[in-house]
Amino acid sequence: MIAELGLAALWLAAALAGLQLFAAVIGLIGKGDDAEGAGIAGLVRPAAIVQALLCALSFGALLLLFARTDLSVLLVATNSHSMKPMIFKLAATWGNHEGSMLLWVSVMALSGGLIALVERRLPVRTMIATLGAQAFVGLGFYAFLLFSSNPFARLAEPVAEGQGLNPLLQDIGLAFHPPTLYFGYVGLSVAFSFAVGALLTRQVTPEFARVMRPWVLGAWSFLTIGITAGSYWAYYELGWGGWWFWDPVENASLMPWLAATALLHSASVLAARDALRAWTIMLGVVAFSMSMIGTFLVRSGILTSVHAFAVDPERGSFILALLTIYIGGALVLFALRANTVAEGERFSILSREGALVVNNVALSAILGIVLLGTLYPLLTEAFDVRVSVGPPYFNPVGAIFFLPMMLVLAVGPMLRWRNDRLERIRWSAIGLLALPVALAIGLGISLKIDLLPLLGMALSASVAIGSLMPLRGRALRRVPLATWGMVIAHFGVAVALFGMSADTAFQKERLVAARVGETVQDGPWSITLKSVEPVAGPNWTAIRATLLASYDGGPVQESHPQARSFWAPPQDTSESALLTRWNGQLYTVLGGEAEGDRWQLRLWWKPFVTWVWYGGVLIALGGALALIGRVSGDLKRRRAQARNIERRSAGDPLMENPA
């Protein structure tokens, strides 16, 4: 009954999306009432709100089915198991293709409903066009779900037990990783709808940028958290000791993030200075395109990975068709309308806008490099040449644009809008540029490390100091929240960059076969294999090593890496063990048994590696603070306007001309 209810709600929601699109089209081409947002066009907002409720109901139904482990439902039977802990039962709802698409659609519908409910700043027609675009995008996903990925399909005969969830995915990280990325993707779809709406009605204004910005900020913060969490998950779950592999699946999440970062900064220019109009629209289209390309790469089965839940060519073609329709349509619209978007305000090269243009260009270049590197193996495969593209390509080529961008990041926030004078910022700029040069030379002479980590470390110092410069000489209590957000996010970039560089430069790896009782040195650590014993969990058995580790002769800490065997489904994984200090982590992996009663151990001392993720968290926190600052600022302004209108209607002579 619950499954049928969920499916019915989904069909109704799809029908409402159809109504929403129809009403929006009538509103855009109609005259009289419709053109003013009344009549049929007046249905757009209510349709969006009801659609959101129905989608939430449908997703709730699926959650309930998983919580109860209803084995008469195909999706539950293939992805869950009655013996699983509750949190993993719930996480299994989106740990598969159908459920994750339903989550996507639900979040999208909820966003549309929220916009319809609260957003009043845009012109009526732009609003109608935006919600129409939102419904158009939504309809594609409804069709995808209902025709090729029905999450509520029943089994003819209920099975006795479910097949379980891939053990690699049975992890607390999973409960958060996909939803955060989806919130990010969906946020970018909202930005896309706003861009299409503004383009359709030719209303590319600072007000449009202010309306779109919270969605971009939110999407960007979620993507940042999603990527950070995904990186940490790969780090400790895969047991390979790295935090970024340039795997196509990782790139699929990085590309929308790069585009969103550029969009965020260009939207700021548009909101503050009414410049970069067409460029901001273009980035809105590109950012959503990257989310769709990412989804296509990950879900079509064109890449084999832990993310390709269902290798089904039909689904791949479906996503590809959606991608072509949305992106192709948006680009055609852009080509037709871009020349009618009036030129924005002008600015000089040495200005905040100028620095942000450099940021945008560098981010776009990096995006292009990552996209090419990700698609290249797929292209050559069409010619039957199989290649893989990895760090030797991405690191140096990306760095050519990334490192200069970091320099501009250090200096840019000090610049004034529109036009700045070199004399004003000369000393701080020279300081910020000279510091990394001096550091690089100093570090390069005293330590023997590779060029890229060396430059990364040197630049991180510059970025850290530069990021704090906007606070200089200001009363900290008066600094707006949005500025704090910028400062914290930029500081987070410095922290992450330092962590990446320091780990790359200084990590120490030991690979040994050790007898019980034997002691091994790894960097400053001395590690003793105390014992190896069998252990059992709720759905796995394992052998577990007990290691006694001491940092630089300090107190002894225990570490317990495991080699686990899951039995539903049967699979072996190795569980690494981590000892965290403020200045890094000891990462240990237990391998198999070697000849002569020895056990294989892989030990890494990874200095400052945790800073990679601390930085990611800071960046996301900065985004969240900026979002709160912007939204609360908007709310204040709205209340002030409401008061003004009240006073005016009360005939207050002093308020004839409110600002």
Next chain:
Amino acid sequence: MSGSALTGGLKPKHQRLVLAVLALVAIIAAGILAAWALRNQASYFYVPSEMQANPPEFGRAVRLGGMVEAGSLSTAADGVTWNFVVGDGEARVPVVFTGIVPDLFVEGSGVVAEGSLRQDGTFVADNLLAKHDENYMPRELENMTPDQVRQTVAETTE
């Protein structure tokens, strides 16, 4: 650093043009760089018979895929170095790998080794990718000779 001279002397319209040209140049440069680096840095995939007929440069990063021959797997005295032979029914390439082998790495199973060819004809692997489960098989193994496909299918459906 010559920005003040530049900005002082130029009309706003020209500054806009300069920015646009700079952006265009940067994007084109990125494209050319990427294309050049992809030709040089992409690591090609070989099966043993290709590697024997047309070996890659020594030391260049490539990938080798095939079946771990039965009876060829042995460990060295240090307990963490593995020697085995990867074959595709036509040719055989000796491989040496130092590290912890993946969970499903056994004789007779498919493997993709990342590494490079040494002067003596041994393939030095930095990393081994083995079949994690039926849903996570190195992509290259999907396109092997019919013989190997049969073998792989037989394994997967066991």
